[in-house]
Amino acid sequence: MEFHDVRFPARLSFGSMGGPERKTEIAILANGYEERNTPWSQSRRRYDAGVGLRSLDDVAEVVAFFEARRGQLYAFRWKDWSDFKSCRPSREVRFEGQIIGYGDGATTEFQLIKTYRSGANTYARPIDKPVPGSVRVGMHDTELRQGVAFTVDYARGRVTFAEPPITGIAVTAGYEFDVPVRFDAAAIQTSVANFQAGEVPSIAVVEVRV
Template identity: 60%
Template sequence: MAFHEIRFPADLSFGSVGGPERRTEIVTLSNGHEERNTPWAHSRRRYDAGLGLRGLEDLAELIAFFEARAGQMHGFRWKDWADYRSAPFGRPISAEDQVLGTGDGARTEFGLVKAYVSGPATYLRPIAKAVAGTVQVAVAGLPLTEGLHYELEADQGLIRLADAPAPGAVVTAGFEFDVPVRFDTDRIHVSVANFQAGEVPAVPVVEVRL
């Protein structure tokens, strides 16, 4: 799949609507009980980019971006303003926000993840598109320096340490991230007259698996 390492204009995605989607298969048994299963290990996010448009300049920017991606052909980065940081809202990003793994004396590569915790349940979301310049890493609570102690593959969400952490040493990180998405349509249907009257086009965007 072709993917362009470019972010959809963040000021346009700010007014969008969307969020995570799950797929659950439910079978109702003859006794009234249910059996529930999901074929998806991870959620998938959907958005409507049209709702962030505020003027004809925004519309022109959207169309240019859409044409440069060839509609659904090429993926791109998307900033989900409701969920784009490793830390909770109102708290600065810290190198100890998320646990990436534990050292074993040999492993040097750790993928970025974000944990969603509610009661006894935890969901670990793989982060594939880190935002360069925002990532902080620590091992056993000691901050590391990018370029000296580790390298970041921002387009893969991967941390590559210069030295393998000692057995039991916890590797943590804090970061901002984007969602890898594509347009979920090959057509933008808009009327300038209707747009000026307050009607915005539907521009669906869907997360892609990498």
């Protein structure tokens, strides 16, 4: 997949609307019962950050970003202001934030994940685009040093240890992250309200698999 490792300007995506979607196939049987199934193992997110009345410089920045991505051709990073940390948005990122795996004495690479819980049910979301410099990792209630005990692949969201964690030990991580997205329209519509301000009514983006 073609991807530019650059983030859409976060100050312009602030206030965007959107969130996760899932595809569910529903068959209604003759007796009124339903059979439900999903071809998606993971959710997908959509957002729309229509830029209201802004300076013409802001509008120009959106157009430049769209053109540099060649419209829908290249994906990019997007900050979801409602869900961008391994912990709750109001809390500080800590290395104990998420359990990303358990040591087996052989595995050295672990995928960053964020687990969503409601009651007894959970969903483990792979995190592919952590924010560079934000990842903290630990084991046994001890934070480890990046570059010494582990390295982070910020393009894939994977942590690699210099030595495999011992069997049964929980590997934990905390981080901020972006969502890999592409533009969901082939055109950007702009309008100029006056000599100093303009608007972009819709900036629709959709999450992509990486």
